[in-house]
Amino acid sequence: MNLLQDNFPTFLQGFGYTLLSSVIALVGSMILGTGFAIMQIVPQKWARKIGNVYVQVFRNIPLLIITFFFFLVVSKYIKMSGFTSGTVALMLYTSAFIAETVRAGILSVDSGQMEGARANGLSFAQAMQHIVLPQAFRISLPSLGNQFINLVKNSSILAFVGGLDLMYQGNMVAANTFDTFSTYIIVAIFYLVITLPLSYYMQHLERKLKHAA
Amino acid sequence: MEKAKKRQFGIIATIVLAAVIVLGLMWATATAKKNEEHQDTLARVEKLGRIVWGVKADTRLFGLMDTKTGISQGFDIDIARAITVQISKQTGVPMSAEFVPVSSSSKMQLIKNTNIDGSVSTMTITPEREKIIDFTNQYFDAGQSILVKKDSGIRSIKDMNSSKYTVIVVVGTTAATELKKFAPKAKMLAVQDYATGMQALKSGQGQAMSTDNAILYGFATENPEYHIAGKAFTHGPYGIAFDNNQKPMIDETNKALATIKENGVYNKLVKKWFSNVPGLDWHSLEAK
Numbered sequence: 001m002n003l004l005q006d007n008f009p010t011f012l013q014g015f016g017y018t019l020l021s022s023v024i025a026l027v028g029s030m031i032l033g034t035g036f037a038i039m040q041i042v043p044q045k046w047a048r049k050i051g052n053v054y055v056q057v058f059r060n061i062p063l064l065i066i067t068f069f070f071f072l073v074v075s076k077y078i079k080m081s082g083f084t085s086g087t088v089a090l091m092l093y094t095s096a097f098i099a100e101t102v103r104a105g106i107l108s109v110d111s112g113q114m115e116g117a118r119a120n121g122l123s124f125a126q127a128m129q130h131i132v133l134p135q136a137f138r139i140s141l142p143s144l145g146n147q148f149i150n151l152v153k154n155s156s157i158l159a160f161v162g163g164l165d166l167m168y169q170g171n172m173v174a175a176n177t178f179d180t181f182s183t184y185i186i187v188a189i190f191y192l193v194i195t196l197p198l199s200y201y202m203q204h205l206e207r208k209l210k211h212a213a
Numbered sequence: 214m215e216k217a218k219k220r221q222f223g224i225i226a227t228i229v230l231a232a233v234i235v236l237g238l239m240w241a242t243a244t245a246k247k248n249e250e251h252q253d254t255l256a257r258v259e260k261l262g263r264i265v266w267g268v269k270a271d272t273r274l275f276g277l278m279d280t281k282t283g284i285s286q287g288f289d290i291d292i293a294r295a296i297t298v299q300i301s302k303q304t305g306v307p308m309s310a311e312f313v314p315v316s317s318s319s320k321m322q323l324i325k326n327t328n329i330d331g332s333v334s335t336m337t338i339t340p341e342r343e344k345i346i347d348f349t350n351q352y353f354d355a356g357q358s359i360l361v362k363k364d365s366g367i368r369s370i371k372d373m374n375s376s377k378y379t380v381i382v383v384v385g386t387t388a389a390t391e392l393k394k395f396a397p398k399a400k401m402l403a404v405q406d407y408a409t410g411m412q413a414l415k416s417g418q419g420q421a422m423s424t425d426n427a428i429l430y431g432f433a434t435e436n437p438e439y440h441i442a443g444k445a446f447t448h449g450p451y452g453i454a455f456d457n458n459q460k461p462m463i464d465e466t467n468k469a470l471a472t473i474k475e476n477g478v479y480n481k482l483v484k485k486w487f488s489n490v491p492g493l494d495w496h497s498l499e500a501k
Contacts, residue, residue, distance in 0.1 A: 068409075071413070071416070071418065072409075072412045072413065072415075072416045072418075073416065075416050075417060075418060076415075076416045076417060079417070081418075082402065082418065159405075160404070160405055160409075161404070161413075162402040162403055162404055162413075162418075168403070171318060171384045171385075171403070172384060172389075172403060174318070175317075175318050175384050175385040175389075176390070178321050178341075178342070178345045180321075180322045
């Protein structure tokens with residue numbers, strides 16, 4: 001407990017950066033992921049190909065390598081801090097998984113929905129936006145929730161590139177106080193403070209949408 | 214019937230799971246307790262006939278993993294070997310030396326957990342660390358410096374005392390704490406190991422890397438466009454570390470260290486590792 005009191009500002013700063021990185025990566029990966037999910041099912045062959053390559057590349061490379069790529073290679077040409085490179089890597093990595101989840105959701109929407117919408121004069125984009133995607137999101141909500149929780153936990157990758165996040169601050173505190181055990185317990189609790197409400201909220205959302213349907 | 218069967222299965226599964234968790238916890242507490250009890254390191258190494266040394270794997274000249282053989286090589290490793298031989302002679306118990314790679318941030322915990330018996334890993338003797346573990350007499354004299362690009366115009370640590378500079382350090386080293394005293398305004402970027410630190414320096418994440426001069430010399434040898442700026446601004450000799458209250462082991466090691474310094478083995482190792490380093494007066498490192 002003393003450990004927590006003495007280093008509270010440090011932990012709090014780390015908590016803030018973890019939260020910030022998670023929120024940015026979550027919003028970004030949601031947009032990117034949905035975009036690439038749609039790209040993978042449009043009629044144009046070349047667009048499908050690009051979407052597929054993107055997903056395969058970022059889904060199959062370890063997050064740590066993507067992070068180090070931005071931190072050590074890209075930053076030679078474009079200046080970016082550890083925080084930025086970690087968050088960007090996290091966003092790209094997660095977006096590949098979200099693309100797969102959303103794509104599966106879209107595919108499980110009965111094809112009659114799209115055909116019906118088109119027959120009623122909606123364009124492909126309009127049908128996607130108003131008819132298919134809302135249903136797809138509802139179907140893929142449980143696995144999206146998993147992705148979000150994974151994203152928060154994966155944000156600990158920032159510690160490896162000096163991203164000032166919770167894990168980084170935890171490492172520093174552990175190194176200064178030599179009390180590894182208590183430090184990491186505290187860090188774990190801070191992560192739970194983010195992930196537990198998130199997971200309850202996703203459950204709540206699922207139930208709500210089930211009733212709506 | 215079907216329902217009863219299901220319920221039965223549920224009950225059995227719960228009991229088994231609970232039993233596994235309880236037994237696991239019991240085992241964990243028992244192990245933790247055993248480790249907490251005072252274990253005499255010297256008695257342990259004599260009984261097992263081996264000393265497990267924690268050594269660095271990412272530090273040129275001191276402990277660098279040879280990627281072909283998977284074994285660390287360096288001054289620290291050779292010192293550990295020489296001391297193991299010497300302790301065998303002193304105690305009359307034949308002992309072998311084993312090496313486990315440790316990082317700056319993990320070495321203390323590994324000693325406390327008795328995963329390693331002792332650590333020869335470029336470890337600066339500090340009062341804070343002395344509270345948790347025991348140190349032998351110094352086996353190497355070092356001090357903190359900065360490694361910068363040759364054309365950076367930075368001549369010493371004083372030039373870096375500005376928020377526009379970022380200094381790269383490694384988590385768990387004394388460099389981080391010392392830096393706050395000598396360049397309080399400079400930003401600090403802490404990475405996990407020296408190899409990453411050097412890469413980060415090269416890609417411009419910081420303008421300097423700071424740690425002990427002895428370690429920086431290793432990097433300067435490998436990267437000719439970088440050099441050490443200014444004299445060492447701290448004095449922090451390295452010691453061999455053991456768990457707390459290990460007086461018998463510390464005494465044996467100090468005796469062994471004194472012997473190898475006297476009989477010339479130490480100087481031979483200094484020559485082997487440091488005579489080729491440009492810009493380093495390696496004779497100053499020799500035992501007098």
